[in-house]
Amino acid sequence: MTSSYGLKGRAAVVTGATRGIGRAIAGRLAEAGARVCVTARDPAEVRRTAAELDGVGLAGDVGDPAHPRAVTELALGAFGRIDVVVNNAATNQPYGPLMDVDPANWREAFAVNVEAPLRLVQCAWRAWMGEHGGAVVNVCTEGAGHAGPNVGAYGTSKAALLHLTAQLAGELAPKVRVNSVSPGLVRTEMARFVWEPGGEKVAAGLPLGRIGEPDDVARAVLWLASDAAEWVTGADLLVDGGTRVRTAYPGPGYAVGDFLRSYAPPRS
Numbered sequence: 587m588t589s590s591y592g593l594k595g596r597a598a599v600v601t602g603a604t605r606g607i608g609r610a611i612a613g614r615l616a617e618a619g620a621r622v623c624v625t626a627r628d629p630a631e632v633r634r635t636a637a638e639l640d641g642v643g644l645a646g647d648v649g650d651p652a653h654p655r656a657v658t659e660l661a662l663g664a665f666g667r668i669d670v671v672v673n674n675a676a677t678n679q680p681y682g683p684l685m686d687v688d689p690a691n692w693r694e695a696f697a698v699n700v701e702a703p704l705r706l707v708q709c710a711w712r713a714w715m716g717e718h719g720g721a722v723v724n725v726c727t728e729g730a731g732h733a734g735p736n737v738g739a740y741g742t743s744k745a746a747l748l749h750l751t752a753q754l755a756g757e758l759a760p761k762v763r764v765n766s767v768s769p770g771l772v773r774t775e776m777a778r779f780v781w782e783p784g785g786e787k788v789a790a791g792l793p794l795g796r797i798g799e800p801d802d803v804a805r806a807v808l809w810l811a812s813d814a815a816e817w818v819t820g821a822d823l824l825v826d827g828g829t830r831v832r833t834a835y836p837g838p839g840y841a842v843g844d845f846l847r848s849y850a851p852p853r854s
């Protein structure tokens with residue numbers, strides 16, 4: 587195994603890759619020698635990111651049913667192959683108690699967080715992976731493992747993504763490995779409403795003493811996407827600084843849930 591993790595010359599699609607965790611993932615894959623196709627809604631950010639990574643990009647909402655096919659066609663046209671799919675784009679809306687959730691907003695959360703990953707894997711499977719093999723990594727959340735204040739729709743959709751990961755791992759083996767990562771609190775735009783008011787306090791309560799940076803998650807995704815993980819499928823890798831351990835062994839400091847009660851994310 588070389589330092590390229592066996593990714594040199596391969597092609598990857600990363601959704602939601604213009605900032606935060608997705609950008610770090612796309613950067614790590616490109617650094618390892620993969621050609622990358624990035625997506626996000628903002629066209630200028632997609633152009634900028636694709637140029638930075640010497641890749642290609644498509645602007646659009648992953649929740650749009652036509653988007654996965656368009657991304658697949660772009661990547662296949664540009665690179666002639668799709669070896670890696672990283673389903674990273676997600677929404678943390680609707681936010682609030684489940685008793686108040688509007689059904690349309692609930693469906694949108696599931697369209698973006700669950701249906702879009704399935705559709706993209708279906709397209710990549712039919713276009714390339716079903717014959718040639720590949721690896722899928724879904725970005726879930728540590729919070730999918732338990733309930734939390736105001737994040738019922740997000741958590742339920744991510745728990746569905748965890749199940750989808752296991753199900754696809756069974757259905758697509760041995761050609762395609764399907765795994766997930768579950769990050770704890772990471773310093774990105776999506777989680778700003780938590781870490782800006784409470785990051786230091788959350789960090790003080792974590793076994794590893796700090797909140798996450800996007801690259802903490804990217805390095806885990808790089809490993810799962812690479813041949814270094816060739817005997818790993820259906821796994822969920824917690825990348826959470828010990829958040830789950832803290833839940834089992836509560837210590838001093840604050841948990842993320844303490845802040846979810848008090849602050850809400852802006853709608854994106």
Ligand SMILES: NC(=O)c1ccc[n+]([C@@H]2O[C@H](COP(=O)([O-])OP(=O)(O)OC[C@H]3O[C@@H](n4cnc5c(N)ncnc54)[C@H](OP(=O)(O)O)[C@@H]3O)[C@@H](O)[C@H]2O)c1
Binds near residue numbers: 770
């Ligand atoms: N940050 C955390 O603490 C944390 C913790 C656990 C799990 N996660 C998970 O990590 C993943 C990445 O989150 P992040 O924190 O890196 O978020 P982020 O910094 O807000 O970045 C999200 C990226 O996805 C794109 N995006 C958002 N909605 C999209 C949509 N509907 N269609 C296409 N692209 C979309 C955004 O660009 P546009 O706005 O231009 O579309 C951006 O490139 C998500 O799956 C999230 O659930 C994050």
